[in-house]
Amino acid sequence: MIRPGAGEPADEARLRRYLLALVERRATPVHVAVAFNAVYFGFDTDAAGYAGGPLDIGDFPSVALGDEMAALPVGAMINVRTGGDLLPAEIVYKEGAHEALGVEGDIPGWLSGAPAGAQGPDQFDGTKDTSLRERLVFDADAFGPGLAASGARLNRLIRRGTIDAHGSLVVNSLYERSGDGPPESDLDDTSYYLRYLMTRGREQLDSSLAPMPLPLMLPPGATSQDREAGLRNLVNVVRRALASLPGIRLWGEYAFTRAAMADRLADGGPLGRDALETLARSVARSAAPIVSRGTAVRRRPVYTALGPALCSLPEAARLMRGTGYPSAVLHANVVLMDHVRREADEKTGLLPTGVRVALDDRWQGGGVWRAEHVGDGPASDVLRGASEEPNGRGWAECRERQAPRAPVVEPEPGDSDPGMPWPDEPDLGGPVLVHEGPGRLEWQQPLRARQLEGGYLPMPPAVTTGQGTAQRPGRAPRDGSGLLPSPGPSPDVVFRLEHDGQPSSVQRVRMDEEGWLVGLHWPSTCFPGILLDLAWQRGSRTVEARTTALIRPRTVDGESIEYRYDQRVRTRDGARQRPPDDTPLGRTRWLVMTAVRRFGLLDVVGRAMLARELLAPALLLVMTDAPEDPTAELVDAAVVELLAAGALTCLPGSQGDDGRPHHPTRIGERFVELLCYTPQVVEDRPRGHGDTGDGASQVRAKAVHHVPGSLRYIGHLGYEASPEQRRLFRQDFLKFGLVGSPELPPGYTYVRPHQRGC
Incomplete structure (x- = not known):
């Protein structure tokens, strides 16, 4: 499996030399996704393009100004519809282009840092697909002489309305919200490009014409999880190499040479040092108090989007075209950040005028900066201004004004961990009632790691007492109607578990004084966070439990997950290897x-x-x-x-x-x-894919195939195999008479032989 840091030093040095030449040669800052394209598809730094390369331009999606379409990431290859021939190009930059952006960079506070789909401080629905207005900057020269080679052609397309006044495509991009993972609109540009290559761009990724297509880098029989892990690792190799280049400066995921930055600062033109420094001072002055009749009136925070602000500078609009647009925007962000770091007090983060200036939104309008006059306010009211990570204060403050502050839950004594200022979530892993009737109680409960290791399971008070969930929690009274009997030795409780599609296993266990079933033996395929559906018939001494297989098995951080689970418990308790x-x-x-x-x-x-x-x-x-x-x-x-x-x-x-x-x-x-x-989740194809069975049992019976045991690399995620997986590997090593060492190699876990739906 391809992984960061696995290459030879000579190969890594050659990669860095190539990327340095790429950043120096491209006419615009190079995004990580664009750098990956160059490495993967063989961008010729001498010819400055993919001309004659492995890409079939006829398969690129076509895009025109004003389109409403499925969102495209930075790095996507497109055909620009010009009214004549298609113009192949590569998307090299994109930003938010909301209708509320003013022509001089003014922007309403709620829009700065707002989540995708927000239409105002009180208008947000996070459950629906999202349409965002975006500016796509493309490089037509990536496939030969394009727009930049002919200013007349660029002007002609602008006059015809094929592209906008900045030589860009402004479109309405649709982002889907599906599955358990984060919505598409919440992904950063590189993560969204990875998803794109695994779905709509998969044929391009698998092209046999590529110098070294991904399928040839993977072992035979590699799964979709292996494909995604391999692709992610390749991109991480490029990202790390790009960040290590000498003479390169990064803004977010974009890289440009310090020489290009020096050239801009040495320029006396409309977008040179004087203009950018003036803009930086203007952003800071915008929040200064208004003095009237000797009284200073404090202004509200002021938000400025740099893209429109740069375009409004005298004689700058003609330079803010094509690939020149992202160069100017990214350089301006760096100049403003350097200005804040140079002029602000190290302790308070305030400029001499008492104004705090900070990046608030990296994406909308090329970058939104927030300026607020703090004056002699208390230190606790001062935010860090010189961080390159956006604060998102605009949206947060507007939402705070719209809704009352949530009540603070006081921690219970003894709940917090030593040295930490807050307790763990008290309801994490607790039972969730599904149904309570006069004869039956049903609930759902995830397994915690300590319960797996200790062989026990807490029961809800309604089960131990038999008196319903309305009773106050605490030590249950012994009235004999629940599983906790009247004083005396506790008789056995029958625990019936249906797991892994096998017939129910029956265990006779005991209930202790606290209402826990003790002496349980959990199957080896149970894991921290796996969800149990439990039921108890009132008056009986039998507790029924079952697990449920996922329709789409998934790999989470390199670990195969085939059963429904609680994501929060897995995050907490899965960090033990x-x-x-x-x-x-x-x-x-x-x-x-x-x-x-x-x-x-x-x-x-x-x-x-x-x-x-x-x-x-x-x-x-x-x-x-x-x-x-x-x-x-x-x-x-x-x-x-x-x-x-x-x-x-x-x-x-x-x-x-x-x-x-x-x-x-x-x-x-x-x-x-x-x-x-954030859990890295990769979904496999559905169980029973391509089968005609009506139920889960039919799928298991009719559409299964044998999967041999295998080693899976998880070291790139910082994990190691659990003791249980090491024990299983040693067991199967002896059982099948394997050759070599019975110990798992560092960084690998063991996947046992099993049956899987086709």
Whole structure:
């Protein structure tokens, strides 16, 4: 399997030389997705194009100004409909082009950092597909002499309305919301390009004309999960190489040379140093108090979108065309960021005028900057201004004004972990009532890791007492109507489990004083987070449980998941495997990932978000069995590598007086940077695909095939096989008479032989 860091030093050096030549040769900043295209499809840096390359331009989707279409990512190959011949091109940049953007860069506060689909501070539905107005900047020269080679042709297409005044395509892009993962509109440009290549762009990815198509890099019989993991690793190799280039500066996922930046700053023209510095000072002055009759009136925060603001500068519009548009926008963002870092106080983040300037939205209008006069406000009211991660304060503040503040839940004594300012979610893994009738109680409950290891399962109070869910939780009274009997030895309880499509297994277990079934033996294929559907007939001493197979099996962070599960529990309890890399840096990466997953704030899809400043106390809680404490330098290096590899991302958040972080940010709270773990989910094809059976049992009976045991690499995710998988590998090693070592190699887990629906 292809993975970051697996190449020879000579190959990595050759890749960096090629990427450096690519960034120097392209007429526009190079996005990670565009860099991947160049490596994968063989962009000729001497000829400056794919001319004569492996791409079939007849298969590219066609796009025209004003189209309503399925969203396209940066890196997508397209045909621009010009009214005559199709013009092949590569999308090299895109940004939000909302109708509310003003011609001079003014933008309503609610739009800055707003989620996809928001139509106002009180108009947002996150359950529907989303249509976004976007500006697509394309490079027609990527396939030979195009628009940039002929200014007359560019002007002609603009006059005819084939492209807009900036030589771009402004379209309405439809993003779908489906499945359990994050919606398409919430993905960053690189992640969305990966999804595109695995779906609509798959034929292009698998083209046999490519220098080295992905199928040839994978072992025989590779699954769709293997394909996605291999593709993701290839992109991460390119991303890391791009970030390591000397003489290169990054803004987000875009790379450009410092020489190009120096040339702009040496230019005395409409978009040179003086113009950009003037724009930076103008953004800061926009929030300065208005002085009238000796009284200073404080303004509301002011938001400025740099794309329209640059176009409004004198004589600049003619330069903001084609690939010159993203170059100017990205350079302006860097100039403004450097201005803030140079002029602002290191402790408060304020400019000498008492104004705080910070990036608030990276995508809309080329980048939205927020300016607010803070003056002598308290330090807790000061947000970090010099961070390249957007704060998203505009949307958060407008939402705060629309809805009352949620009540703060006080932690119960003893619930919080030592050194952490908030307790774990008290309802995490608890039973959820499905049905309660006079004769039967049904509920749903995920397995926690400690329950798997300890062989027990807590029962709801209604089961232990037999008196219904309305009774106050606590030690159950022994009235004999539930499973907890009157004083005396507890008789056996029959636990009937239906799992893995097999006949029910029956165990006789005991119930202890706290209402837990103890002495359970869980099947080896159960895992932390697997969902149990449970039922109890009142008056009986039998508890029935079953698991449910997923219609679409999936791979989560390299681990095969075939049963319904609780995403939040899996995030919390799945971070228990040992690190595959036993070097100091490898152990530290594992410790950081474990700390974020165990102590980060959980959301409904299983993301865990930990304030970066709380990483140190969180690490102390997961280092109990570590051979030695990592240094601060090792922790910083591990965070940088995890961010570069995409295993962690950064999100803006805020922190209340109780120390609990919040995302999105809340008005009046101190800004914090959140390290975010997001489960990487890859879905397989549905069970019984292509079969005509009516039920799950028919699919299992009629459409199954044998899958031999195999090793799966998970080291690139910072994981190691569990002790149970190591034991199973040793067992099957002896059973099948395999040759070699009975120990799993570092970084690999074991997938046992099994039957799978075709």
